[in-house]
Amino acid sequence: MEILLLNTLNGLSWGMLLFLISVGLTTVFGVMGVLNFAHGSLFMLGAYLCMQAMQYFDSFWFGLLVGPLCAVVIGVLVEKFLLKRVYDRDVSYQLLLTFAVLLILDDAVRMIWGSGYHVVEPPAILNGIMTIAGQDYPVYRFFLIIIGPLIGGLLWSFFHFTKWGKIIRAASFDNIMAEGVGINVPLIYTAVFALGTWLAALGGALAAPQQSLIPSMGEKIIIESFIVVVVGGMGSFPGAFVGALLLGLLESFGTVFAGRLQMAIPYILLAVILLIKPNGLFRKGV
Amino acid sequence: MMSSTRRHNLLGPAVLCLVLLMAPLFIPTYWTMILSEILIMGLMAISFNLLLGYTGLLSFGQGAFFGMGAYSAALMLQAGYQNLLLILLVGILAALLAALIVGFFSVRLDEIFFAMITLGFGMLFFSIAHNWLDVTGGSDGLPVFTLPSVKFFGSELTFYTPINMYYLVFTLVLVGIILLWLIVHSPFGLILTSLRENKQRVAFIGGNVKILRVVAFALSGAFTGLSGVLFCLFNNMATPEFMHWSFSAKPVIMSIIGGTGVFLGPLFGAAIFFVLEQVIIQFTENWMLFLGIVLVPIVLFFPQGVFGTLRNRFFKQGVK
Numbered sequence: 008m009e010i011l012l013l014n015t016l017n018g019l020s021w022g023m024l025l026f027l028i029s030v031g032l033t034t035v036f037g038v039m040g041v042l043n044f045a046h047g048s049l050f051m052l053g054a055y056l057c058m059q060a061m062q063y064f065d066s067f068w069f070g071l072l073v074g075p076l077c078a079v080v081i082g083v084l085v086e087k088f089l090l091k092r093v094y095d096r097d098v099s100y101q102l103l104l105t106f107a108v109l110l111i112l113d114d115a116v117r118m119i120w121g122s123g124y125h126v127v128e129p130p131a132i133l134n135g136i137m138t139i140a141g142q143d144y145p146v147y148r149f150f151l152i153i154i155g156p157l158i159g160g161l162l163w164s165f166f167h168f169t170k171w172g173k174i175i176r177a178a179s180f181d182n183i184m185a186e187g188v189g190i191n192v193p194l195i196y197t198a199v200f201a202l203g204t205w206l207a208a209l210g211g212a213l214a215a216p217q218q219s220l221i222p223s224m225g226e227k228i229i230i231e232s233f234i235v236v237v238v239g240g241m242g243s244f245p246g247a248f249v250g251a252l253l254l255g256l257l258e259s260f261g262t263v264f265a266g267r268l269q270m271a272i273p274y275i276l277l278a279v280i281l282l283i284k285p286n287g288l289f290r291k292g293v
Numbered sequence: 294m295m296s297s298t299r300r301h302n303l304l305g306p307a308v309l310c311l312v313l314l315m316a317p318l319f320i321p322t323y324w325t326m327i328l329s330e331i332l333i334m335g336l337m338a339i340s341f342n343l344l345l346g347y348t349g350l351l352s353f354g355q356g357a358f359f360g361m362g363a364y365s366a367a368l369m370l371q372a373g374y375q376n377l378l379l380i381l382l383v384g385i386l387a388a389l390l391a392a393l394i395v396g397f398f399s400v401r402l403d404e405i406f407f408a409m410i411t412l413g414f415g416m417l418f419f420s421i422a423h424n425w426l427d428v429t430g431g432s433d434g435l436p437v438f439t440l441p442s443v444k445f446f447g448s449e450l451t452f453y454t455p456i457n458m459y460y461l462v463f464t465l466v467l468v469g470i471i472l473l474w475l476i477v478h479s480p481f482g483l484i485l486t487s488l489r490e491n492k493q494r495v496a497f498i499g500g501n502v503k504i505l506r507v508v509a510f511a512l513s514g515a516f517t518g519l520s521g522v523l524f525c526l527f528n529n530m531a532t533p534e535f536m537h538w539s540f541s542a543k544p545v546i547m548s549i550i551g552g553t554g555v556f557l558g559p560l561f562g563a564a565i566f567f568v569l570e571q572v573i574i575q576f577t578e579n580w581m582l583f584l585g586i587v588l589v590p591i592v593l594f595f596p597q598g599v600f601g602t603l604r605n606r607f608f609k610q611g612v613k
Contacts, residue, residue, distance in 0.1 A: 042405055092593050098405050099351045103549050104592045106542060110585030118579055230416065230538065237409050271420035277413035278398065285402055 022255020023155025053208025082204025362521025388518020552598025
C-alpha cells in the first residue's frame with residue numbers, strides 16, 4: 008500500500024513535469040508542423056537561467072519568473088532566423104536544423120556553466136517533508152503535482168476562451184485560410200514558438216530544485232517528450248496530458264515490477280501505441 | 294530521378310578508388326585510421342541513404358543494426374571464432390534479422406511517425422544492450438582482444454597494424470558500396486525511387502508497398518550491420534553507444550551534409566564530418582558547438598547537400 012502511494016505520487020510529479028515540456032512541443036508541432044529537437048535544450052536552458060537569476064536576486068520565485076523569459080528571447084531568435092526558413096522543407100531538414108540548435112545550446116551551456124552538476128535549493132516554504140495518508144513525502148514534489156494541472160488548465164482556457172487562443176487554433180487548423188482572413192500567420196508562428204519555449208523553460212526551472220542540473224539533462228527528456236507527444240497524438244493538448252501521466256506512472260511503477268527492463272518501458276509504450284493507434288490516443292485519423 | 298539509360302561515368306569513382314588505395318602511403322598513420330573510420334561510417338551512411346534518399350524513409354534507428362553487427366562480431370571473437378568470413382556473415386545476418394523485425398512493424402508508418410518508431414526501436418535495442426550485463430557487458434561494452442586473420446596467397450594476413458586494418462576496411466567497404474550501387478541501379482532500385490516519389494501509384498500498378506519497403510529496410514540494415522562488424526574490428530570494442538539515438542543521428546547528418554540525391558554523397562558527408570571534427574578539436578574541445586554552427590548553413594543553403602549542390606552547380610547533372 009505504501010509502495011503504491013509512493014509510486015503514484017512519484018509518477019504524478021514526474022508526469023506533470025513531462026506534461027509541461029510536452030505540451031509546448033505538441034503545440035509547436037500542431038501549429039507549425041515542426042518537431043523541435045531542441046525543445047529539451049530549451050528545458051535545460053530554463054533550468055540554468057533560473058539558477059543564474061536566483062544567484063543575482065536570491066529568490067527562487069524570481070528565478071522562476073525571469074529564467075524562462077530569458078529563454079524565450081533565445082527561442083524567438085531561433086524561430087526568426089532559422090526555423091522560419093524550413094517550414095516548407097522536408098521533415099529531415101527540420102529535424103536536422105533543430106538538432107543543430109540542440110548541439111549549439113548544449114555546448115554553449117557547457118562552456119558557460121561547466122559540465123559539472125549544479126544544485127538548486129527549493130524555496131523555504133516548499134523545502135521539507137509533509138505527510139500524506141501516513142506517508143512522508145517531499146513538499147516540493149507535491150507542489151509539482153498541483154502546479155501541473157494549474158498551468159494546463161490556464162493554457163486550455165487560453166486556447167478556448169481568448170481571442171488570441173482562437174486565432175492560434177485557427178492558424179493550426181488551416182494556415183492558408185487563416186492568412187486569407189487577415190491573420191498574420193508568421194507573427195502567430197513566432198508567438199507560438201515563444202509560448203512553446205516558455206513552457207519548456209518553465210518546466211526546466213520547476214525541475215531545477217528536484218534534479219541536479221547538467222548540460223545533458225535536455226537530451227534525456229527530449230526523447231521522453233517525443234514519446235509523450237506521439238503517444239498522446241501529435242498536436243493534441245489532452246493527449247499530452249494523458250500521455251505524460253501515463254508515461255510518468257509507468258516509469259515510476261516500472262522500478263517496482265520491471266527491474267532492469269525499466270529503462271525500456273517508454274520505448275515499448277511508444278512502439279505499442281504506434282502499432283495499435285498510429286495517430287496516438289487523442290488524434291483522429293487523417 | 295536518374296535516367297537508367299544514361300551511361301554511368303565511372304572515371305570519378307575509379308580515381309577515387311585509386312586515391313583511397315594509395316592514400317596510406319602518403320599520409321600519417323593517424324590519418325589512415327581516420328580514413329578507415331570515414332570509410333566505415335560512409336558505408337553506414339550510404340546504406341542509410343538507401344532509405345532516406347531512395348525510398349523516402351527517415352530512419353532514426355540505424356544504430357540498432359550497426360550495434361547488432363558490432364555485438365555479433367565481439368561475441369564471436371570472445372567465444373574464440375577466428376574465421377573472418379563467418380564473423381562477417383553472422384554479423385550481417387544478425388543485423389538483417391533485426392532489421393526485418395523492426396521493418397515489419399515500422400514500414401506501415403510514414404514521415405515523422407516512421408522516424409519516431411524507428412527511434413523508439415533503436416532505443417529499445419540500446420536499453421537491452423545497456424542492461425543485459427551477462428551478455429553485452431552493460432555500459433562498459435564488450436572488448437575484443439584477438440582479431441581474425443586471413444590466408445592470402447599462402448601467407449597469413451593479420452590486421453593488428455592500422456595499415457592492414459585500413460586495407461581490410463577498404464576492401465569490404467568497396468564490396469559493400471558496389472553491391473549497394475548495383476541495388477540502387479537495378480529495377481528494384483528504380484521501384485524504390487518510385488516509392489519515394491509516389492507510393493500510391495506504385496500500389497496502383499500492382500507493387501506491394503509494404504513488402505518492398507521491408508526489403509529495402511532489411512537491405513539497409515544488413516549493410517549497416519556490415520559496417521558495424523568492421524567498426525567493432527577497427528575499434529576493438531562493441532559498446533551500447535552504437536545503438537543510442539545520438540549515434541543513429543550520425544548517418545542522418547552525414548547524408549544531409551553530403552547530399553541525399555547523389556549515390557556517393559553520404560560518403561563525402563562522412564569525410565566532411567570527420568575532417569571537420571579533426572580540424573575543430575585542434576583548437577577547441579567544444580566540437581559539438583561548431584558542428585551545430587556548421588550544420589545550420591548547410592541545412593539552410595545547401596538543399597541538396599554540399600556535394601549534391603556543388604555537383605549540380607558545376608556539372609549541371611540534374612539528379613531530380
